[in-house]
Amino acid sequence: MQKHEPWQEDRIDVRTLYHNHLAYALDLLHQALGGANAGPASAEALHAERCAMSAIIHGFSSLEAALNFMRCRMFTVSDGPEFIPVADRDYLAQRMVERWDKLAVTEKCNTILSVLRAPLLPNELHSRLSEVNTLRNWLVHGVCYHSRLLVAPSSEEGVPYEVIYEEPGESWKNWDKKFPLCRFNQPLAINLLDAQTALRVVLQVLLSLSKSTGFNWFYTTCKPHLAACGLFGDLECNLDVMLGMKKTEPSP
Numbered sequence: 001m002q003k004h005e006p007w008q009e010d011r012i013d014v015r016t017l018y019h020n021h022l023a024y025a026l027d028l029l030h031q032a033l034g035g036a037n038a039g040p041a042s043a044e045a046l047h048a049e050r051c052a053m054s055a056i057i058h059g060f061s062s063l064e065a066a067l068n069f070m071r072c073r074m075f076t077v078s079d080g081p082e083f084i085p086v087a088d089r090d091y092l093a094q095r096m097v098e099r100w101d102k103l104a105v106t107e108k109c110n111t112i113l114s115v116l117r118a119p120l121l122p123n124e125l126h127s128r129l130s131e132v133n134t135l136r137n138w139l140v141h142g143v144c145y146h147s148r149l150l151v152a153p154s155s156e157e158g159v160p161y162e163v164i165y166e167e168p169g170e171s172w173k174n175w176d177k178k179f180p181l182c183r184f185n186q187p188l189a190i191n192l193l194d195a196q197t198a199l200r201v202v203l204q205v206l207l208s209l210s211k212s213t214g215f216n217w218f219y220t221t222c223k224p225h226l227a228a229c230g231l232f233g234d235l236e237c238n239l240d241v242m243l244g245m246k247k248t249e250p251s252p
Contacts, residue, residue, distance in 0.1 A: 012077055016069040019219035021062035022206075023229075025199060026242070028055035030223035032192045033244045052195035053139060053187075059195075059202040060105075060136040066206060067108045070215055071100055074112065082215075089115055105133050109205060118212035124181065125208065128201045131182045135198065138187055145171040145187075196243045203242065207233050 028051040035048025073082040075089075075097050086094060096103060096111040103111065106129050110120045121129070137143070146169040151161040168175070168186075175186050182201070184194050206217055211233025218230045231237065240246040 012079070014069055014072040014077060014080075016065050018062045018065035018069055018217065021058045021065055022202075022217065023219040023221045025055045025059035025062060025202075026219075026221050027223040028052075028058065029192075029195055029199060029244060030221075032195055036192050049191060052192050053190045055195040056132070056190070056198040057136060057139055059199045060132060063202050063205060064105060066209070066215075066217060067105065067112070070112055070209070070213065071097070071108070073215075074115070084115055104130070106130055109209065112209070113212055116213055121205065121208060125201070125204055128181050129205055131179045131184070132198045132201050134178055135182075135184050135194075139190075143171075143187075145169060147172075196245060200239055200243055203231065203237070203239055206231050207237060209233070 032048045032051040032055060035042075035044040035051070038044035038048065070082075073080050074084050077083055089097070093111060093115045096107065097115075100108065100111075106121065106126055109129070110126075113120050120126070148167040148169065149163050150165040150167075152164050154160060154162040156162075172186055176183070178184075182194075182197050184197070185191060210216055210231060216230060216232050218228070220226065220228050238246070
């Protein structure tokens, strides 16, 4: 029998955190689902609200990481199979690649799609993604806002007052107009539905990118159990089940 000598090869690859963010976002959503029916003043309800907010942040981070991964594979690693030579990029696309860190997430998506001469994000999905981006910025950057409160002495021991009425301040009086499609709640009222809405947009964009580019997305969730998962643009995906809006059908 011929003996094979051990071999080594020097390679350059792109490392990314998209799968960690995506999996954690879905894990957090699962935890938020667990507290959906808890009492309004309970620890479980408070934990569910925090999980919902974190799911939005990590979900959006997963998309940003995936886009950066694609950018490196397509425009930086010259010996990779996805690399597109500068000569094959039009002037506008090349300028966008050079300004990558200053682009909005919607521009990054469409830059990649345009280089591949693939259809751009549908208008409604583009607008929804922009709204998710706006909400993410409010949550991550800790934007402060004010309101006018009408308060009265509280009947509960140790609680100095209770809020009778709250009037939004100028900074968020027109909050609903920022999100005509996604209808997100204001930051202190983020809930499970907001997380499901935001993650649906993220997953739709990832699936759209996968279908147009051939990149597939892999991740491993921990909730409700350890499971290796994937998003493939050419395969049907039941987002309602993934987002906990519909139970999986029992096996026959």
